[in-house]
Amino acid sequence: MTLYSNIFDTNLLDSIPIGICIVDKEYNVLFWNNAVSEWTDITGKDIQGKKLYDFFPHFKEPRYIMRLENIFEGGPPVILSSQFHRELFRTGNEKQYHRIYHIIASSFRDSSNSSSMLFTIKDITDIEQLILKYRELKNKALSEVEKRKKAEKRLIEANSTLEFLANTDQLTSLFNRRKFTDIITLEIDRVKRNTDPFSVIFIDLDDFKIFNSMHGHECGDFVLKQTALFLKNSIRKTDTVSRWGGEEFIILLPETDLEHAKKLTEKLREKIEETEFIFKKKNLKITMTLGISMFNREKDTFDSVINRADDALHKGKAEGKNRVICSY
Amino acid sequence: MFDISPEKYDSLREILNIGVGKSADILNTMLGSHIALSVPELKIVEKLGTEMFPEVYSEYAVVNLPFRGDITGTAKMVFPSESALKMVKLLTNADSDEFDAIKIEVLSEIGNIVLNSVMGMFSNTLKTDLHYSLPWFQETDINNMVSVSDVKDTEYFLLARVSFKVEKLNIKGDIMILFKLGSFEKLDRLIDNLLT
Numbered sequence: 001m002t003l004y005s006n007i008f009d010t011n012l013l014d015s016i017p018i019g020i021c022i023v024d025k026e027y028n029v030l031f032w033n034n035a036v037s038e039w040t041d042i043t044g045k046d047i048q049g050k051k052l053y054d055f056f057p058h059f060k061e062p063r064y065i066m067r068l069e070n071i072f073e074g075g076p077p078v079i080l081s082s083q084f085h086r087e088l089f090r091t092g093n094e095k096q097y098h099r100i101y102h103i104i105a106s107s108f109r110d111s112s113n114s115s116s117m118l119f120t121i122k123d124i125t126d127i128e129q130l131i132l133k134y135r136e137l138k139n140k141a142l143s144e145v146e147k148r149k150k151a152e153k154r155l156i157e158a159n160s161t162l163e164f165l166a167n168t169d170q171l172t173s174l175f176n177r178r179k180f181t182d183i184i185t186l187e188i189d190r191v192k193r194n195t196d197p198f199s200v201i202f203i204d205l206d207d208f209k210i211f212n213s214m215h216g217h218e219c220g221d222f223v224l225k226q227t228a229l230f231l232k233n234s235i236r237k238t239d240t241v242s243r244w245g246g247e248e249f250i251i252l253l254p255e256t257d258l259e260h261a262k263k264l265t266e267k268l269r270e271k272i273e274e275t276e277f278i279f280k281k282k283n284l285k286i287t288m289t290l291g292i293s294m295f296n297r298e299k300d301t302f303d304s305v306i307n308r309a310d311d312a313l314h315k316g317k318a319e320g321k322n323r324v325i326c327s328y
Numbered sequence: 329m330f331d332i333s334p335e336k337y338d339s340l341r342e343i344l345n346i347g348v349g350k351s352a353d354i355l356n357t358m359l360g361s362h363i364a365l366s367v368p369e370l371k372i373v374e375k376l377g378t379e380m381f382p383e384v385y386s387e388y389a390v391v392n393l394p395f396r397g398d399i400t401g402t403a404k405m406v407f408p409s410e411s412a413l414k415m416v417k418l419l420t421n422a423d424s425d426e427f428d429a430i431k432i433e434v435l436s437e438i439g440n441i442v443l444n445s446v447m448g449m450f451s452n453t454l455k456t457d458l459h460y461s462l463p464w465f466q467e468t469d470i471n472n473m474v475s476v477s478d479v480k481d482t483e484y485f486l487l488a489r490v491s492f493k494v495e496k497l498n499i500k501g502d503i504m505i506l507f508k509l510g511s512f513e514k515l516d517r518l519i520d521n522l523l524t
Contacts, residue, residue: 067441067444070448075460076395076444076448077440077461077462079463081433081436081437082433083419083420083430083433083437124433127429128429135426
């Protein structure tokens, strides 16, 4: 205990890198440690018995008197930041020129319990430098993270493009047979877990070869694209249309029974027949034959439900095209 | 739970209103723009949550002034970070968009001026001596705005809050005083003294 208080008496406050100055109500300087001495070139001896404003006249300005007077009454601490108070505790010597001081004035009661004011003066120049350095490093690190994120994003985009290409028919942008097989397989799983059965519409364009032979392959492609677009815009949100191959399309109608499917299919047939397609100023009439089957939970498999729709379709072709046939 | 009569609520509101009004004058002089103040709002709360803010920002700059005495708590000046930056930039002509030591210092001083004026008026009016810790700065979201030292020894706060707005500069913020639960009774008595 004695030891500590000895240290305190002799030089603790003189050894710390924080400036300490204590004044009484009349601004007589009561304490002035080494740090302030060094910064200001004013020694304790010089200032002892003098008033603080003899050396630093700013303390006589009303703006300081106003803000500081409360401290002697035990009021809250007052922050005097370097930005607004550059002039405080400065003597104009060179070593202070680039330094930044942060000053806090607070109420202080000495051993005799008379109230005085304590200034702690912190040199924050180095902290500021550290912060600048830190920010520089942080920004660098951030830009690395940014770069990595961008690379990851590109990878994800590339992957989704690949997936899109693998699942999509290039000409019509509809799902291809592969993707459709995946979707219908999932739907079969769902039906086996007792949801309502789905129906499948198998579609073949009537006399498609004529478009190619009369107007060229470009026209054939046009018809396929337009039909794809027509189908896509005509089905419900929950339905899936895809290109099965050649001029064949297939539609999956989840939770739709045969009767309902037939109504929808008949509408498709009528609507495309009524639609005018114009290719290079020539009016084209497109019709199609459609075969429908409904998945039977007890009997059907993936292959059988599609084959039944396909059979119905062929029956329709044989009966004269442009019609809807159901497989019961 | 602490119960305070409507008359006392009213007087408390008035005291705060005068204190904050005075500090708004100071801010007004600093910024050269009119400061609009809301009516002080008093509430007993468990913690500061998003529901208490009409607009929620991701980050706030907060200057804290803890006080103790007959009544104990923390006074806070709270700015959405962007408002704080805008104001500091305006006052210092700084250009970067981050809080550096200088900006924090400046903001701390502004908060200090405002909070000292509010608390000064408050303790003078209620004729009670308060002891203050050093003001400190934090950058935080709403959920962490109440610090460990704020909630020490208390479950509930009496929250006094005034919002201010510098319409012309689109700067806004809040002045909040959190009184700890233990202070309620004393506060009640101090207001009693004042009213009689």
